[in-house]
Amino acid sequence: MIKLENVSKAYSAGVPALNDVNLEIADGEFVFIVGDSGSGKSTLIKLLLKELEPTEGTIIVDGRRLGAIRHKQIPKFRRNLGVVFQDFRLLKDRNVYDNVAFAQRVIGASVRESKRKVPVMLSMVGLAAKYKSYPRQLSGGEQQRVAIARALVNQPKILLADEPTGNLDANNAWEIMKLLEEINERGTTVVVVTHNMDIVKIMNKRVITMKKGVVISDVDGDFNED
Amino acid sequence: MFSLASMATMSACIFLFGLFFAIVTNFEAMVKEAESGMAVTVLFDEGITQEQIDAIGQEIKKRVEVSEYEFISPEQAWEEFKGDYFGDNAEAAAGFADDNPLANSASYAIYMNDISMQPVLVDFLEGLDGVREVRHSEVAGRTLTDFNSLIGYISVGIILILLLVAVFLISNTVTTGIAVRKDEIGIMKLIGATDYFVRAPFVVEGVLIGLIGSVVPLALLYFLYRKVVFYISDKFSFLSSLLNFLPAQKVFHTLVPVGLVLGVGIGFLGSWITIRKHLKV
Ligand SMILES: Nc1ncnc2c1ncn2[C@@H]1O[C@H](COP(=O)(O)OP(=O)(O)OP(=O)(O)O)[C@@H](O)[C@H]1O
Numbered sequence: 001m002i003k004l005e006n007v008s009k010a011y012s013a014g015v016p017a018l019n020d021v022n023l024e025i026a027d028g029e030f031v032f033i034v035g036d037s038g039s040g041k042s043t044l045i046k047l048l049l050k051e052l053e054p055t056e057g058t059i060i061v062d063g064r065r066l067g068a069i070r071h072k073q074i075p076k077f078r079r080n081l082g083v084v085f086q087d088f089r090l091l092k093d094r095n096v097y098d099n100v101a102f103a104q105r106v107i108g109a110s111v112r113e114s115k116r117k118v119p120v121m122l123s124m125v126g127l128a129a130k131y132k133s134y135p136r137q138l139s140g141g142e143q144q145r146v147a148i149a150r151a152l153v154n155q156p157k158i159l160l161a162d163e164p165t166g167n168l169d170a171n172n173a174w175e176i177m178k179l180l181e182e183i184n185e186r187g188t189t190v191v192v193v194t195h196n197m198d199i200v201k202i203m204n205k206r207v208i209t210m211k212k213g214v215v216i217s218d219v220d221g222d223f224n225e226d
Numbered sequence: 227m228f229s230l231a232s233m234a235t236m237s238a239c240i241f242l243f244g245l246f247f248a249i250v251t252n253f254e255a256m257v258k259e260a261e262s263g264m265a266v267t268v269l270f271d272e273g274i275t276q277e278q279i280d281a282i283g284q285e286i287k288k289r290v291e292v293s294e295y296e297f298i299s300p301e302q303a304w305e306e307f308k309g310d311y312f313g314d315n316a317e318a319a320a321g322f323a324d325d326n327p328l329a330n331s332a333s334y335a336i337y338m339n340d341i342s343m344q345p346v347l348v349d350f351l352e353g354l355d356g357v358r359e360v361r362h363s364e365v366a367g368r369t370l371t372d373f374n375s376l377i378g379y380i381s382v383g384i385i386l387i388l389l390l391v392a393v394f395l396i397s398n399t400v401t402t403g404i405a406v407r408k409d410e411i412g413i414m415k416l417i418g419a420t421d422y423f424v425r426a427p428f429v430v431e432g433v434l435i436g437l438i439g440s441v442v443p444l445a446l447l448y449f450l451y452r453k454v455v456f457y458i459s460d461k462f463s464f465l466s467s468l469l470n471f472l473p474a475q476k477v478f479h480t481l482v483p484v485g486l487v488l489g490v491g492i493g494f495l496g497s498w499i500t501i502r503k504h505l506k507v
């Protein structure tokens with residue numbers, strides 16, 4: 001579960017990127033976050049990852065109050081979360097397999113375990129055949145799939161995606177969204193920040209709309225832009 | 227690559243350190259030897275009794291700065307004198323027959339642990355009853371003492387400079403490494419890597435640079451040292467009484483562990499500190 005209570009974040013005094021946000025996302029939900037550029041969507045994601053500290057308010061992720069997590073415990077906390085970004089953020093000098101296996105190595109998984117899990121993830125995202133390719137040899141959509149496989153290989157409870165289709169054409173964007181939906185159907189909570197209104201409308205999920213750091217609408221299904 | 231350059235410079239630092247260390251230990255050994263050969267001689271009042279001489283001997287024995295003392299009887303003094311001045315010409319010496327011209331020259335020869343304490347000892351000895359004269363080489367004593375402390379200061383200075391240079395180098399290498407791998411580090415952190423996991427490769431790199439950067443110059447120095455000592459003793463054998471080189475084993479017995487600890491320690495600390503500074507992970 002994700003819960004924000006009266007959360008505000010100001011990068012510099014007086015100009016809040018988030019202003020008194022209250023939000024609750026239940027386990028297993030699929031949620032879109034939409035809004036204008038600069039409305040505070042990425043800031044929200046960073047707060048959930050404890051990459052940033054809120055100026056005010058309380059954030060609870062997976063039953064843990066983020067303010068109470070000490071620096072040393074952050075890695076362990078983050079292992080419950082998977083993250084995907086617009087720019088993929090793959091390691092350029094490693095092939096597909098090693099990029100995904102890297103996430104396993106980071107959490108100290110055994111080679112045996114990662115040899116079992118990585119191929120499963122790669123076939124789930126449809127890239128089993130390209131496990132030896134390097135990121136530069138892949139299309140944007142394929143690179144994003146690798147990133148998703150990497151985010152999921154440690155079996156996080158929550159997947160956070162900040163504009164995962166921002167660099168993709170319509171077809172690839174659709175495929176990635178379908179993949180995220182599939183992952184959600186397997187039980188992972190999925191939070192997707194996007195600008196792609198066509199997809200948002202068709203997928204018929206909960207949509208949280210932000211504007212200037214404030215949640216201005218929160219509708220479940222049947223989303224219409226006003 | 228950058229780490230190769232810093233390994234080379236690290237090697238140069240440790241090489242200089244080792245070179246300096248070898249020279250200093252040899253110098254110190256030579257100075258020590260010169261010191262230990264330098265005695266303070268105590269001559270007695272005329273007509274002194276053996277009991278009084280023994281009493282003075284007891285006083286000398288109590289002093290901590292004394293390493294050894296030796297009673298030289300008039301007969302021994304005469305024998306030595308004869309040896310020095312008459313040499314093989316025994317007949318000339320025989321002219322003195324039983325009439326020892328040095329009858330009054332019984333003495334104690336005192337050897338010291340620490341030549342810098344010489345003035346104190348001399349003052350003490352001069353204050354004793356029955357002591358006519360204390361002979362000592364003041365200039366030599368002071369020069370050796372000064373020389374010793376000069377060597378001490380120079381070593382500390384050079385070692386400090388070398389340490390700073392080496393730490394700076396490692397720090398630079400690590401900083402560059404962090405800049406190059408910034409993305410990777412960011413990804414690692416988001417995936418949930420511990421600080422330890424992020425730091426480990428940099429620390430390993432630093433330690434490796436330190437290890438290789440000390441093993442190579444130490445090995446080089448070892449062979450050089452043996453070659454040079456052999457060469458000098460061979461070509462300048464007339465200096466051999468002056469220059470008494472320590473055997474390589476003796477110098478490197480200390481130099482190798484010190485050099486390794488320095489290299490690895492600098493590598494470890496340099497990288498550790500830099501990472502702490504650059505990675506608020
Ligand atoms: N590191 C930062 N320092 C200062 N201000 C920042 C920083 N990051 C974001 N901001 C500001 O905070 C506000 C919200 O930014 P944020 O990145 O959350 O917006 P966003 O909704 O993700 O926008 P976009 O759709 O363009 O990605 C913006 O006004 C932005 O300028």
Ligand SMILES: [Mg+2]
Pocket residue numbers: 041042043162
């Ligand atoms: Mg953003």
